[in-house]
Amino acid sequence: MLSEEARNSSEKDVLSDLFAGNHPRGDVIFAGTHCGSSHHQGRPDLPSQQQGMLHVLQHGSMRVLFDGGKTVLLDRPGVVLFGCPVPHDIDTPERGAEVVCANLDFPDTGLGPAKLGLPEYLVLPFEEIPGLEAITGQLFSESQGAQPGHRTAINLLVDLLLLMVLRHCQAQNLVRPGILAALRDPRIARVVGELHQKPGENWSVERQAETAGMSRASFAARFRELLGTSPGDFLQTIRLDMAFGLLREGKRLQAVAGQVGYRSTTALARAIQQRHNMTPRELHADSSAENSARQSAI
DSSP states (O other), X not given: XXXXXXXXXXXXXXXXXXXXXXXXXXEEEEEEEEEEEEEEOOOTTSOGGGEXXXXXXXXXXEEEXXXXXXXXXXXXXEEEEESSOOOEEEEEEEEEEEEEEEEXXXXXXXXXXXXXXXXXXXXXXXXXXXXXXXXXXXXXXXXXXOOTTHHHHHHHHHHHHHHHHHHHHHHTTOSOSSHHHHTTSHHHHHHHHHHHHOTTSOOOHHHHHHHHTSOHHHHHHHHHHHHSSOHHHHHHHHHHHXXXXXXXXXXXXXXXXXXXXXXXXXXXXXXXXXXXXXXXXXXXXHHHHHHHHHHHHO
């Protein structure tokens, strides 16, 4: 049995548990000296709720221009983080600015920007986020060289930079209601971690409140305050997102239903279609097609 100290230590790292093997990933689309203007928008091959963007400025200045005329200026080293694929232009002086631009791909199993609670966009000078110098220094060093694996290195450094930015946003309360906000309260964070780890168990609101060490009424109110939804609806979302991922991997509906806490395969199939606009049969067909394509490529 874990000691209280060990349990508290584990509870403080719920985000690592949630991101284990399935964290947001950066895909760098530009790295170097940026001169003039460039347009950025969402990718057509990925649902918008799984997308974000990140612009990193090391030297110079960068202006972000939105549709409708709104403009944001970053005139010192920093980042502009987008929690959704908002169409925009970035404009830099003719003499150039050192910039890295990356698309952000979020998992399709329920840990997208909205569920995390990311705002539409944030402008964050590095001076507000201590400790980033080593990461950004290596990021721009890799972007200027041609060492073997430099593109992989750049993407991994963007992943790490994003995690540090998310940590800062959570600590400074720069987020909307969502998982990052829930981490401010270790009692609610404990429940969020348990629900993700064991979605198939019988999680009544009473049991969740007991896990949090709170009364039912206080727990439900605090949960909604931090996550913007009820405990029951949050659990339902976790279950359906997990079921979607398992079905897409080719798992059978009956096995998936038991794993995510559904007694009725019919009810699960109906809920999957309502949430993801795809039937389990269509998910299986997509999975089979992807597997066939991989086998053909070997």
